[in-house]
Amino acid sequence: MARARLAVLASGRGSNLEALIAARREGRLHADIVLVAGNRPDAAALALARAAGIATLARESRGTGERAAWDRAFMAEVAAAGPDWIVLAGFMRRLDGVAIAPWVGRMLNIHPSLLPKHPGLDTHRRVLEAGDAEHGASVHFVTAELDAGPVLAQVRMPVHVDDTPASLARRLLPLEHRLLVACVALAAAGRVALRADQRVVVLDGTALDAPLRLDERQGLQRTAP
Ligand code: GRF
Numbered sequence: 001m002a003r004a005r006l007a008v009l010a011s012g013r014g015s016n017l018e019a020l021i022a023a024r025r026e027g028r029l030h031a032d033i034v035l036v037a038g039n040r041p042d043a044a045a046l047a048l049a050r051a052a053g054i055a056t057l058a059r060e061s062r063g064t065g066e067r068a069a070w071d072r073a074f075m076a077e078v079a080a081a082g083p084d085w086i087v088l089a090g091f092m093r094r095l096d097g098v099a100i101a102p103w104v105g106r107m108l109n110i111h112p113s114l115l116p117k118h119p120g121l122d123t124h125r126r127v128l129e130a131g132d133a134e135h136g137a138s139v140h141f142v143t144a145e146l147d148a149g150p151v152l153a154q155v156r157m158p159v160h161v162d163d164t165p166a167s168l169a170r171r172l173l174p175l176e177h178r179l180l181v182a183c184v185a186l187a188a189a190g191r192v193a194l195r196a197d198q199r200v201v202v203l204d205g206t207a208l209d210a211p212l213r214l215d216e217r218q219g220l221q222r223t224a225p
Pocket of ligand 1: 014
């Protein structure tokens with residue numbers, strides 16, 4: 001099988017992108033990152049990609065007027081790189097449904113909460129406010145609704161009594177990196193798909209009843225719903 005071609009979309013620091021680059025370099029991810037695209041030209045993620053010799057696309061989205069038109073133009077440029085999968089790794093813009101429609105089923109996002117809990121921003125603070133005993137991250141298929149596409153896999157961790165939003169973010173980040181790499185590796189191997197109704201994840205030809213769970217030693221595991 002040909003190596004999968006990945007486009008990564010990122011707006012910020014790029015630590016998830018860095019995890020993908022490292023996994024590829026170390027032979028843990030059999031895929032090529034053909035493009036890193038972002039909506040903040042000064043983002044560290046884009047600098048990181050350039051330093052790694054990866055093609056970049058930098059398009060400022062602030063102050064550009066009509067959102068949907070920007071999204072369509074941006075996605076057309078991403079599509080021109082010919083990716084098999086598009087990975088949103090800290091891409092902080094909600095893309096228009098029409099612009100992403102051709103990619104539904106081939107687009108994954110990492111979100112720092114146990115979806116469907118806490119979609120949107122500020123998840124670490126909201127976990128504490130809700131008194132949750134557990135926190136975590138989810139990798140899900142992107143659909144038109146924000147952070148609402150079917151979840152492929154999650155990683156969980158306990159919330160401690162003395163946790164702050166900052167301590168949760170710090171503890172979760174390395175888990176996010178491992179989760180994202182594991183999920184992208186599955187996608188690149190052609191093992192995951194989204195069912196045509198856009199509601200169910202299919203792994204190795206079988207519908208998932210519940211998200212996979214990342215186990216520290218055994219990697220991604222099936223779980224009971
Ligand atoms: C991560 O927490 C990701 O889940 C969220 O934004 C953060 C991005 O971090 N959507 P980085 O840019 O990958 O370091």
